[in-house]
Amino acid sequence: MARDFIVTPWEVKGEVDYDKLVKQFGTSIISDSLFNKIKKHTGKLHYMLRRKIFFSHRDLDILLNEYEQGKKFALYTGRGPSGHTHMGHIIPWIFTKWLQDAFDAPLYFQITDDEKFLCKPKLTKEETKKFSYENALDLIALGFNPKKTFIIIDTEYSKTLYNIAIQVAKKVTASNAKSVFGFTNETNIGMYFWPAMQAAPCFLPSILSGEKIRTLIPAAIDQDPYWRIARDVAPKLGYLKTAAIHCTFLPALTGPKGKMSTSEGMQSTIFTTDDEKTVKNKIMKYAFSGGKDTLEEHRKHGGNPDIDISYQWLRFLEENDKKLKNIYNDYSSGKLLSGELKQILVNKLNNFLKKHREKKQKAKKQLDKFILKD
Amino acid sequence: MARDFIVTPWEVKGEVDYDKLVKQFGTSIISDSLFNKIKKHTGKLHYMLRRKIFFSHRDLDILLNEYEQGKKFALYTGRGPSGHTHMGHIIPWIFTKWLQDAFDAPLYFQITDDEKFLCKPKLTKEETKKFSYENALDLIALGFNPKKTFIIIDTEYSKTLYNIAIQVAKKVTASNAKSVFGFTNETNIGMYFWPAMQAAPCFLPSILSGEKIRTLIPAAIDQDPYWRIARDVAPKLGYLKTAAIHCTFLPALTGPKGKMSTSEGMQSTIFTTDDEKTVKNKIMKYAFSGGKDTLEEHRKHGGNPDIDISYQWLRFLEENDKKLKNIYNDYSSGKLLSGELKQILVNKLNNFLKKHREKKQKAKKQLDKFILKD
Numbered sequence: 001m002a003r004d005f006i007v008t009p010w011e012v013k014g015e016v017d018y019d020k021l022v023k024q025f026g027t028s029i030i031s032d033s034l035f036n037k038i039k040k041h042t043g044k045l046h047y048m049l050r051r052k053i054f055f056s057h058r059d060l061d062i063l064l065n066e067y068e069q070g071k072k073f074a075l076y077t078g079r080g081p082s083g084h085t086h087m088g089h090i091i092p093w094i095f096t097k098w099l100q101d102a103f104d105a106p107l108y109f110q111i112t113d114d115e116k117f118l119c120k121p122k123l124t125k126e127e128t129k130k131f132s133y134e135n136a137l138d139l140i141a142l143g144f145n146p147k148k149t150f151i152i153i154d155t156e157y158s159k160t161l162y163n164i165a166i167q168v169a170k171k172v173t174a175s176n177a178k179s180v181f182g183f184t185n186e187t188n189i190g191m192y193f194w195p196a197m198q199a200a201p202c203f204l205p206s207i208l209s210g211e212k213i214r215t216l217i218p219a220a221i222d223q224d225p226y227w228r229i230a231r232d233v234a235p236k237l238g239y240l241k242t243a244a245i246h247c248t249f250l251p252a253l254t255g256p257k258g259k260m261s262t263s264e265g266m267q268s269t270i271f272t273t274d275d276e277k278t279v280k281n282k283i284m285k286y287a288f289s290g291g292k293d294t295l296e297e298h299r300k301h302g303g304n305p306d307i308d309i310s311y312q313w314l315r316f317l318e319e320n321d322k323k324l325k326n327i328y329n330d331y332s333s334g335k336l337l338s339g340e341l342k343q344i345l346v347n348k349l350n351n352f353l354k355k356h357r358e359k360k361q362k363a364k365k366q367l368d369k370f371i372l373k374d
Numbered sequence: 375m376a377r378d379f380i381v382t383p384w385e386v387k388g389e390v391d392y393d394k395l396v397k398q399f400g401t402s403i404i405s406d407s408l409f410n411k412i413k414k415h416t417g418k419l420h421y422m423l424r425r426k427i428f429f430s431h432r433d434l435d436i437l438l439n440e441y442e443q444g445k446k447f448a449l450y451t452g453r454g455p456s457g458h459t460h461m462g463h464i465i466p467w468i469f470t471k472w473l474q475d476a477f478d479a480p481l482y483f484q485i486t487d488d489e490k491f492l493c494k495p496k497l498t499k500e501e502t503k504k505f506s507y508e509n510a511l512d513l514i515a516l517g518f519n520p521k522k523t524f525i526i527i528d529t530e531y532s533k534t535l536y537n538i539a540i541q542v543a544k545k546v547t548a549s550n551a552k553s554v555f556g557f558t559n560e561t562n563i564g565m566y567f568w569p570a571m572q573a574a575p576c577f578l579p580s581i582l583s584g585e586k587i588r589t590l591i592p593a594a595i596d597q598d599p600y601w602r603i604a605r606d607v608a609p610k611l612g613y614l615k616t617a618a619i620h621c622t623f624l625p626a627l628t629g630p631k632g633k634m635s636t637s638e639g640m641q642s643t644i645f646t647t648d649d650e651k652t653v654k655n656k657i658m659k660y661a662f663s664g665g666k667d668t669l670e671e672h673r674k675h676g677g678n679p680d681i682d683i684s685y686q687w688l689r690f691l692e693e694n695d696k697k698l699k700n701i702y703n704d705y706s707s708g709k710l711l712s713g714e715l716k717q718i719l720v721n722k723l724n725n726f727l728k729k730h731r732e733k734k735q736k737a738k739k740q741l742d743k744f745i746l747k748d
Binding site for chain 2: 114117118125155156157158159161162163165166167169170171172173174175176177178183184185186187188189190191192193195196374
């Protein structure tokens with residue numbers, strides 16, 4: 001297969017062809033009938049489903065059939081706390097919150113401070129712990145139900161996790177881990193074990209309840225390989241295979257290719273900690289534009305929203321379909337200039353972040369209600 | 375190097391040449407001056423030191439120098455709970471008890487139920503947990519000080535251990551683990567991580583106390599490779615390298631070669647759970663004899679205690695040097711017959727085990743005082 005793009009849990013490079021990626025990963029495109037099946041239960045589809053931002057899945061059909069037979073499921077997703085939370089993290093969490101409300105499902109949210117400590121040579125355990133708590137506040141600020149949301153900070157829940165993980169680990173050889181995760185002989189032994197720690201929350205709802213509960217993982221599609229091992233091992237341990245629903249990547253500000261990531265440089269991302277001025281500066285300065293070179297040309301031929309990052313970001317952020325469509329049309333026709341389009345995004349982000357900061361401040365008092373302890 | 379014997383943590387085969395082994399492992403023979411240094415502090419030498427059953431070490435000289443400067447040390451040893459405790463386990467524990475009393479040192483005793491679960495395909499977690507508690511009773515029955523003895527059952531102390539182990543693991547590559555432990559690509563990922571869990575107690579006394587405390591590991595010499603990684607990593611994490619004192623193997627009943635091990639068959643071992651009749655039957659039937667073929671020849675030429683397993687076992691069990699010497703002389707001269715020598719061992723073992731069973735029964739009430747919990 002031609003590899004004009006690369007997608008692994010650690011790296012997204014090139015212009016991603018999502019149809020090819022689905023074939024490469026062996027996941028399934030969400031069909032119209034599956035979208036309708038979701039709609040049957042939720043009344044309407046979330047805008048990220050309507051826009052096929054969430055577009056791929058594993059066993060979502062099976063999970064919904066079970067749900068129709070009255071079987072509960074649990075949500076599971078997470079965060080690697082190597083720094084501040086950015087908008088690329090927030091997007092799937094917004095959708096996860098909707099899933100929690102729509103299906104009245106508990107959420108297990110794993111903050112993998114052990115992994116980030118193990119895989120980043122320069123990060124200390126204290127730093128990953130600090131980011132764990134900060135990232136947790138970003139999650140709580142989105143309004144998750146404290147009675148149904150369980151945040152796992154790996155190093156603080158490691159008694160429970162380790163006891164599950166060794167049962168997973170016994171079924172996974174170094175060869176398996178190498179082929180799925182690309183480990184080499186120079187990878188440290190903590191990373192070798194770590195896929196078992198990551199698989200543990202897939203089975204935690206079943207273990208804690210004593211019932212067989214399937215988990216559903218909402219995440220960007222590059223994270224899919226992480227749970228292949230968990231899916232392989234599940235039947236061997238008597239659990240149900242975890243299901244997944246995958247989204248495309250929020251693109252980097254700086255260009256239409258790849259996904260937004262801190263490792264691409266600070267200018268490619270918007271952090272939840274960025275103030276209004278920083279947000280404006282980053283969008284105005286760095287957001288890749290689909291506009292024409294001169295005002296005259298732009299007015300005459302219009303811009304290209306399909307490659308314009310500000311428009312692409314609004315697809316992920318603007319809930320109102322009509323508003324979004326108007327922006328698309330106005331930009332295509334040349335009525336809306338690039339600077340004006342950027343300003344729409346700046347306003348959208350700064351409105352969101354202003355409220356988010358306030359909610360994050362309040363979340364500090366709620367932390368204890370969310371964090372699972374051994 | 376000619377390999378007419380093999381010694382690894384999992385296998386001892388052939389007639390062990392301990393001088394060669396010390397060179398192969400890179401440990402040091404305990405010199406007379408080091409024996410005298412121990413004696414200076416303990417008044418007299420334990421019979422296992424007098425007989426050079428404990429014969430090799432790493433950094434014991436450094437540890438004693440520090441001790442003379444008023445620095446405390448901690449003892450660390452353990453047990454892999456894959457079955458009942460046998461005499462091959464009890465011997466170094468008897469010596470460890472002496473070290474605890476003589477140097478007023480705390481003992482950290484790791485019961486590695488995670489490792490045995492991970493490396494034995496047929497053992498369940500429930501079985502290794504059951505043996506953990508049973509083996510713990512055998513340790514407690516030997517009279518360890520409950521105020522200074524901390525038993526770690528890995529799966530019950532895994533929050534603390536995992537948090538230390540990931541710091542170790544970050545410094546150890548899969549290559550390191552493969553070369554020290556002989557892991558292959560088909561070894562499970564739990565075993566790959568496990569050397570880090572095993573290293574954790576080396577640093578636990580320092581972590582719990584906030585002071586730099588060196589640990590001393592009394593163990594059979596085949597266990598030495600287990601702590602090479604801990605020693606390599608110690609300075610990188612700011613800890614002192616763990617020291618060790620090594621003993622020879624209690625031989626298998628069935629022959630002068632190899633060490634006693636359950637995997638050699640039930641007849642090669644005496645378990646603490648064996649009743650009087652079983653002990654007598656095993657020794658009489660299976661204990662390899664250094665006697666002559668006929669009564670007449672034996673009376674004339676005498677037996678060979680150096681290859682006689684009953685005599686060899688008495689070296690490990692009979693504290694009284696004079697008694698042991700008389701047995702040696704009487705057997706060599708032909709005065710003592712093989713059946714009589716065997717009966718001496720049977721009596722010695724059954725006396726020991728009778729008291730041990732009673733103390734084990736009492737130990738059940740003391741368990742909670744010994745087991746470390748997260």
